Amino acid sequence: MLYINGEWRKSNCGDTLEVMNPATGQLIKSVASGGREETREAIECAKEAFKTWKKATGEQRGSYLAEAVKKMKEKADDIAETITLEMGKPLLDAKREVAGAISYLDWYAEEAKRIYGETIAASHPDKHLMVLREPVGVTAAITPWNFPSSMITRKIAPAIAAGCTVVLKPAPSTPLSAIKVFECFHEAELPKGVVNLVIGPAEEIGDEMTENPDVRKLTFTGSTNVGKLLMRKSANTVKKVSMELGGHAPLIVFADADLEAAVQGVLLTKFRNAGQTCISTNRIYVAESIANEFGKKLAQEVEKLTVGNGIEEGIDVGPLINSLALEKVESHVEDAIRKNGKVLCGGRRVEITKGHFYEPTVINNAHDDMKISTEETFGPVAPIFTFKDEAEIIQRANHESYGLAAYCFTNDLGRGHRMVKELEYGIIGINDASPIVPQAPFGGIKESGIGKEGGKSGLLEYLEEKFVSINMGN
Numbered sequence: 001m002l003y004i005n006g007e008w009r010k011s012n013c014g015d016t017l018e019v020m021n022p023a024t025g026q027l028i029k030s031v032a033s034g035g036r037e038e039t040r041e042a043i044e045c046a047k048e049a050f051k052t053w054k055k056a057t058g059e060q061r062g063s064y065l066a067e068a069v070k071k072m073k074e075k076a077d078d079i080a081e082t083i084t085l086e087m088g089k090p091l092l093d094a095k096r097e098v099a100g101a102i103s104y105l106d107w108y109a110e111e112a113k114r115i116y117g118e119t120i121a122a123s124h125p126d127k128h129l130m131v132l133r134e135p136v137g138v139t140a141a142i143t144p145w146n147f148p149s150s151m152i153t154r155k156i157a158p159a160i161a162a163g164c165t166v167v168l169k170p171a172p173s174t175p176l177s178a179i180k181v182f183e184c185f186h187e188a189e190l191p192k193g194v195v196n197l198v199i200g201p202a203e204e205i206g207d208e209m210t211e212n213p214d215v216r217k218l219t220f221t222g223s224t225n226v227g228k229l230l231m232r233k234s235a236n237t238v239k240k241v242s243m244e245l246g247g248h249a250p251l252i253v254f255a256d257a258d259l260e261a262a263v264q265g266v267l268l269t270k271f272r273n274a275g276q277t278c279i280s281t282n283r284i285y286v287a288e289s290i291a292n293e294f295g296k297k298l299a300q301e302v303e304k305l306t307v308g309n310g311i312e313e314g315i316d317v318g319p320l321i322n323s324l325a326l327e328k329v330e331s332h333v334e335d336a337i338r339k340n341g342k343v344l345c346g347g348r349r350v351e352i353t354k355g356h357f358y359e360p361t362v363i364n365n366a367h368d369d370m371k372i373s374t375e376e377t378f379g380p381v382a383p384i385f386t387f388k389d390e391a392e393i394i395q396r397a398n399h400e401s402y403g404l405a406a407y408c409f410t411n412d413l414g415r416g417h418r419m420v421k422e423l424e425y426g427i428i429g430i431n432d433a434s435p436i437v438p439q440a441p442f443g444g445i446k447e448s449g450i451g452k453e454g455g456k457s458g459l460l461e462y463l464e465e466k467f468v469s470i471n472m473g474n
């Protein structure tokens, strides 16, 4: 179903989209699929709604978000199950995601009251200078399938807290979770047109979103290539853009690190969501002197992970999203083996039902000329590279084009700080493999993105500064 101007509806020409379960290859459901026309209608409604929504107080806007929190808590288990069915992550992880999704609504429900301006010292005694912060306007949001609920609230919560109205396009593979999240907004009785949901062909909807001059802001999470395309398309109408794009995270383990903690860090950042996260570890750099021991310990733990349909109990690693994703993972592993990589565990497809499963894999003896050392694998493959000293690893850890997340394990305080200074990434975890919280800015540098989500910075992305100079003289 599409959700436009506070109403659930079909598309104008009755088109539908099939949603498949990646764990079984079976059809879950068909949903209404709209295109350019419906997107234009949704933008029109969002434009109309903006006229009054921007005048609501922060307290009023926050109270709608607080209501949405209540509704989402009531539906949490149902949303989690939907996530598992349509994108495959284990149910427990899906529940964690929904809790995360709620935390963004909750945090911005409070923060809606805390939008501040500034006054500036004038250069003339008769002048008053001030800066006001006002909502940007109609916002188009495009979200990915790997976190199909939390990527929505991470965009919508700050947007509506700031006073913007939104038209959202979820990924075509995960529209059902988006519908469930929008049911919460509907039940929270958000005024008509404040949030709108359009499901359908990406390019068609994307073209309307980027070409329509009434859209003043575009917020996107997805691949770097699509992000670049959307930036180019948004240039004609000079939209404000936020881009959360690809990453290629290094995880560095120094010889002085707590090895158990580092192994747990890899399990968390590499095998959660089957490695399908933009902040997933892609390169594990281990000090030469401890590399064998580390590889053994890691492989021992990885072998314990259970692969299967995430809806069943006790599953650690679910399927990959589709057959293309599976082929990419396979090609990265084959390339690594051809270049003398040693498979410590895993390394093959798993034939369960008709799902897209791949064994959790650890590869030793990884080298900088392998595909996995520069391209995003987006799968459960952990390559171990070795390094000699700090100077060398600083050089190798920084990526030519990506700069999203980096992790480092060391028990040397000074070294930890030096790494923070040298690593060219937007998010850094020192002895911390799960640094993401709603109150902190999430975002990359270089080709990993523009702008932040979460925290105060996340709110500023939806606000425009207006400078006012008042001459009090007569």
Ligand code: ADP
Pocket: 142, 143, 144, 145, 169, 170, 171, 172, 202, 203, 204, 205, 206, 207, 221, 222, 223, 224, 226, 227, 229
């Ligand atoms: P992934 O490879 O992880 O699926 P994508 O960047 O292809 O990442 O997808 C992220 C989001 O961008 C999805 O909602 C997808 O439908 C959307 N998308 C893909 N191509 C386009 C496009 N040309 N215009 C607008 N949205 C697009």
